[in-house]
Amino acid sequence: MSDKSTFWQTLLSVLSSFFGVQSERNRERDFREGRPLHYVLTGLLMAAVFVLAVILLVRWALSLAGA
Template sequence: MNDGNHDEREVPPRGLTLWQTLQSVTASMFGVQSRRNRERDFTRGKASHFIIIGLLAVIAFVLVLVAIVQLLLRHAGM
């Protein structure tokens, strides 16, 4: 008999994909993270993933800046 209670098992939320984590870290670095994504990050994301991706993003950012400065200095003849 169907008494209106379906056997709908609650599906546990999946973790974030690498791409979603990278997008969230990038958006947060620029300060433009949406409320919906921020809530998703706090409910489905793992802090360790955000820390690792964040550190890698900061290191990549610094290396790009160093490369640009060296290129400009070389071009200026210094």
């Protein structure tokens, strides 16, 4: 196993945590190999993308409703 988490491992771990389906093995790997700053930054970016997606979805739904 590598000493550091890859970008994709970090991204998948953050996505898994958003849905609450992170496995115990992956969680242990994250704590053992990951850098906290990478997880925090990825989490903030994913939260911003989620909020932006919700805003765009609501605007689209309102435009379809004629509001």
